[in-house]
Amino acid sequence: MSLGWWRQWRRKRILATRAIPDALWQATLEQYPFLAGRRADERARLRELATLFLAAKEFSGAGGLVVTDAMAVAISAQACLPVLELGLQRYDGFVGIVVHADPVLARREHADDIGVVHEYDEELSGEAMHGGPVMLAWSDVADAGTTSAEAYNVVVHEFAHVLDMHGGLTEGAHEHRRDGARGAWLQALVDEYDAFCVGLIRRDESLLDPYAGEAVEEFFAVAAEAFFVAPRALQIERPKLYNLLREVFRQDPALTLA
Numbered sequence: 001m002s003l004g005w006w007r008q009w010r011r012k013r014i015l016a017t018r019a020i021p022d023a024l025w026q027a028t029l030e031q032y033p034f035l036a037g038r039r040a041d042e043r044a045r046l047r048e049l050a051t052l053f054l055a056a057k058e059f060s061g062a063g064g065l066v067v068t069d070a071m072a073v074a075i076s077a078q079a080c081l082p083v084l085e086l087g088l089q090r091y092d093g094f095v096g097i098v099v100h101a102d103p104v105l106a107r108r109e110h111a112d113d114i115g116v117v118h119e120y121d122e123e124l125s126g127e128a129m130h131g132g133p134v135m136l137a138w139s140d141v142a143d144a145g146t147t148s149a150e151a152y153n154v155v156v157h158e159f160a161h162v163l164d165m166h167g168g169l170t171e172g173a174h175e176h177r178r179d180g181a182r183g184a185w186l187q188a189l190v191d192e193y194d195a196f197c198v199g200l201i202r203r204d205e206s207l208l209d210p211y212a213g214e215a216v217e218e219f220f221a222v223a224a225e226a227f228f229v230a231p232r233a234l235q236i237e238r239p240k241l242y243n244l245l246r247e248v249f250r251q252d253p254a255l256t257l258a
């Protein structure tokens, strides 16, 4: 009796007994056009993955927030987009999802170049930590249907980080390396990041939020948002970056989405 058999059996049982109800799934699609606009076979697979995701992860509300079925399905469906072709095991490294009603203020410290420590509050719509829970602000998740026009999606952003932390996609991006040491994919991503940062200084218009200039891993997560919710716009603005993401996610959302 192999683990493969057990996994398969468990998967079938969850899909048969705990499938997301039709009405709830349809309501979720209607709210998020970047889900509704995917091919029928992709939507069907996404529904299966979201069902398995719901069974495997633990949702909790912070500050008395009650996480309803509709909220959990909305989060699961968007969270599963990046792993649609990669498989749910990419998310095995964490279990908890903590949902806040609104963005959270986090106290941050930053030491400047001369060693002076500055304290400030950062407003977080989401956060992903290594092995820890994923935090999301429901207000941002709920708005994702309309903010997709600005290529913004907090769920995709945080789960792109989870995928990156688990798979080490951007690992080594900040180390000073000889040409070729990074691998072709990461080097190409770093080149796109460097070009984006030059554009930021020139104040070029971009679909990508300036926050993408913070670090390569943020660039990857912000670009993933655009890739999944405004793919054609990203493909037009940064075709090389689009192709890098198409390669890593093994999907081509611009084929069916605006």
Ligand SMILES: [Zn+2]
Pocket: 157, 161, 217, 218, 221
């Ligand atoms: Zn981030």
